[in-house]
Amino acid sequence: MKVLLIGGGGREHALAWALSGSGLLSKLWCAPGNAGIAELAECVPIGAEDVPALVAFAREKAVDLVIAGPEAPLTLGLADACAAAGLRCFGPSAAAARLEGSKAFTREVASAANVPGAEWAQFAEPGAARAYVRRKGAPIVVKADGLAAGKGVVVAGTVAEAEEAIIEIMEDRVHGAAGATVLIEECLIGQEVSFFALCDGTTAVPMAAAQDHKRVGEGDLGPNTGGMGAYSPPPAFTPEIEAEVMARIIRPTLAEMARRGTPFRGVLFAGLMLTDSGPRLIEFNVRFGDPECQVLLLRLQSDLLAALLAACDGELDRFALRWSAEAALVVVMAARGYPGAYAKGTRIDGVEEAAAVPGAHVFHAGTMRGPDGALLATGGRVLGVAATGSSLRAAHDAAYEAVDRLTWPDGFCRRDIGWRAL
Template sequence: MKILVIGNGGREHAIAWKVSLSENVEKVYCAPGNGGMAIENKCENVALDTTPKLLEFAKKENIDLTIVGPEVKLVEGIVDVFKENGLKIFGPGKAAAQLEGSKSFSKDFMKKYGVKTAAYEVFQDVELAKKYAKDAEYPLVVKADGLAAGKGVVICSSYSEAESALNEFMVDDVFKGSGKTVVLEEFLDGVEASILSITDGNVIIPFISAKDHKQIFDNDEGPNTGGMGAIAPNPYCTPEVLKEFDEKILMPTLEGIKKENMDYCGIIFFGIMITKKGTYLLEYNVRMGDPETQAVLPLLISDFTEIILSAIDGKLKDIKIQWKKEAACCLVLASGGYPLKYETGREIKIKNNKSKVFAAGAIEDKGVLKTSGGRVLALVNTAKTLDEAIKATYNDVKNVEFDNMYFRKDIGTLYK
């Protein structure tokens, strides 16, 4: 088989690596790929980004399966275009992708199908939003309705913070249209968990749970990032939590997908909050998480390519996904200054490394790996216990070097 993986981040590197391990896969094209994907076994980068060019390439090269990494392409409707041209592609159609593409759409969907979630209101008028915020309980969560690269959520502790966020989103338009509509949501106090799942539209199978570490600094302090590391499984996802997740979030979501006749064959990512009052759904993502994917896929025993093909063929009910009875730790190495201002073009040196290395903001330049983004690399280890996985991952940091390298020192250790 020839496979096309769309994207250039750490998530896509992990996907490309995992599908390349299948005996049935001969070649994996990564579009546009990154410096790590370029040197991965069976992989080749192709400098393509637009849907028309990707479609043309898939036809010309007789690609057997396309896997879409980033949410933007899904929300834009690449799946519909490929299917109209008779090509196999893994991901939800444009209408179903609104579960991530629009916070108000997804919250209304949750409400309609009885998915357990926080109370909320939707606003398109900034003055009405401010009026509501003035009388609201705090903390209050302000969310941009559309895609905002993971930066469209602000937890406000006072009205002045909420007013500032509303002005930035709705008046200053910092997200170029994505914040013109906002969702004001009840704050839930608890521990977050990420549960990636796969669906063919009739069956949903959850993967192993994970815990993302969003804030830039230790002890979960500082501004949010795309994710500074992840562990799997999430220690807080007890059998009781997973039972409530299944009954009050997973199955009502599947019911909604069926009743709305959504074209949904792909990954559905549940961002949940585990509180003293129970387990709530925070959000849907319609693709794999980053860096959760880098922690979860190394624990997968089953052939990932075969799982995806089973979903496309509507046969998920016939498969059993096998996982290692181990834990994983993923540590992100970032450029100093991220998520604000940071420098790129710094040479990356990796020596005597035992971790699996997934590249994100890294490019290959004349045989030399260089930094090209905020989150540069992810180091991942699996072991019999979480403590062993954490220790092995941090032990390997000394084998990686680039100017102004930054990483958190407490990934996985806050959650025992």
Template sequence: MKVLVIGGGGREHALVWSLKKSPAVTEVLCAPGNGGIAEIARCLPVDVNSLAAMVALVEAERPELTVIGPEVPLALGLVDELERRGLRVFGPTKAAARLESSKAFAKSFMQRQGIPTAAYAVCSTLDEVREQLRRFAAPVVVKADGLAAGKGVVIANTHLEAEQAAAEMFSGALLGTHEREVVIEEFLTGDELSFFALCDGKRAVEIASAQDHKRVGEGDAGPNTGGMGAYSTDGLATPAMREWLLKNVAQKVVDGMASEGTPFRGILFCGLMMSQHGPMVLEFNTRFGDPETEAILLRMETDIVDLVNASIDGTASQLAVKMKPGASACVIAASGGYPGKYVPGKVIEGLRPNGSREDLVVFHAGTAAKDGQIVTAGGRVLAVTAVAADLRAALDKCYAEMGKISFDGMHFRRDIGHRALR
């Protein structure tokens, strides 16, 4: 089977790596890919913001399966266009992807379907923001309605800060795009949990749980990023809690989307706060997360092609996802200045050859090949990922490997997994 992966980050490198292991796969392509992916798959240039360009590429290559990694192609409707042409594709339709592409839609959907989430208000003007803020105690959360690459959430310590954040979202000053709506949300405390389920339009099946580290600085300080590291263990949630989340969150999403005429197929990422009032949904992603995917796929023993086929063919109820016991961890090496401005093109030293170890993989998130060398080409550059019998051992492997790698301005968090280790 010839498989095409759309995307070019650490998540896509992990997807390509997993697909390459499947006996059902004969060739893996990736578009646009990156410097690391190019070492194990044929990379093709494409603009992932252009629906026409992506459709043309798939029609030209005619893969037996297309796997979509990032959120933008899903929000643009790439699944719809490929299905319309009779092509096999993994991911939700544009309408189903609104669970991620519109925070306002997701909140109202959860309210309609009785899925636990924080109190909220949707505002389309600054006057509405000022009026609605009276309902919320500080701190308060301000969210951009649309896609924001993990950077559209501001935790405001005062109402004035919240108003300023909303103003910057409306004007485009914060994200570079003008938001038509912002969501004001109750601030919740507790431990965050990422719960992943495979969905086939009728049934949700648990894959695994992970915990992401969004803040750039150690001790969860500084601004939000796309994720500075993640870990996945057997003990992140009890079996009873995992069963509850599957029944009361993931399956409710599948049932609700089906009842509203937009069946959900693909990966459902449930971002949760384990609050004093119980689990509360912070957000949905309609694809594998990043960097959680790197950690999860290194643990997953089930053939990823079986996962994809079950979603497309409606046979998820027959699937039992098997994970390696123990733990996995992923630590991100980022460019100097990230999540703000950074300068690409820095030569990366000390990279291990791809495929040299099964228990330790350096996935490339933002790299390029230039003059025979691998250079930085993004904010998040590398995802050093390891699996071991326990979390401490997995992290020790990650940090030992990170110590061999260097590039100008490189920074990373040294406290990934700190909550679990406490």
């Protein structure tokens, strides 16, 4: 099969790595890709949000399957455009992708499906949002309604912090149009877990869970990021909790989306809080997480391409996924200054030495090759240094041994990934 993978981050490198091991694959392109993906696929210079150009390329090359890595092309209608062109696409329609594109829409769907979640209210006017915060008190959560690259959520410890977040999101528009409206939500208490399920519109198959580290600083301090590391499986997410999540959150949501005439096909990523009263929904995403995808795919023993095809073709009712009992952990290497301003074009050495650690893998995110072949950092999150092991401790130790073999004075990482479980 000929496959076009869309995106250029660490998630897409992990997807390319897993797809390249499929016996079904004959050719893999990636748009736009990165330096690591270029070792596995032919990279093409088309932006991930240029839907017309992506579809035209897929038609020209007679691609058998288009796979969207990030959420943006899905919310822009990639799957719809592919369907109109007679192309198969793994990912939801634009209407179904609103589960990520609008947090208010997710809450409406969840309420209709009786999915347990947080108390919430939506506001289009800053003054009304501030008044609501003063009435409710803190801690409280402020969210930009639209897409904000994983950075549009502020867990405010004080009323003043929540009011400042409202000003930044709604008045200063730090996230652009995504902040035209905000959601103010109850602050759920517990352990946060990312859970993934493959969906074909009617059937959902559980994948696995991971726990990530959103804040930039050790001890989960500092501003939110796109993710500084992750591990799988999280010890707190038991088989009993997985069964409850499938029964009370995933399947009811799938049924409600089908009832609305917008069936969900793709990977449904549920951000969950494991509270004393059971798992509760924080938010939905409509793609694999980053960096959670890296640890999930290191543990996946099934053919990923076959699984994605089954989801596209409505055949998940006879499909089961196999998972390794090993643990996996990934440490994100970021450019100094991230998630604020950071330098680009700095040199990274030692990737081959890092990858030589037993069980280790280095996934590229923001990288490119310079004219002399040197590896250069081009983004905020630049590498995902991952490892598997017989235990979470073993995976942790191997990942950090690999990190220590890198030479990148302009990069940094958290040194406590996995701390909660360890």
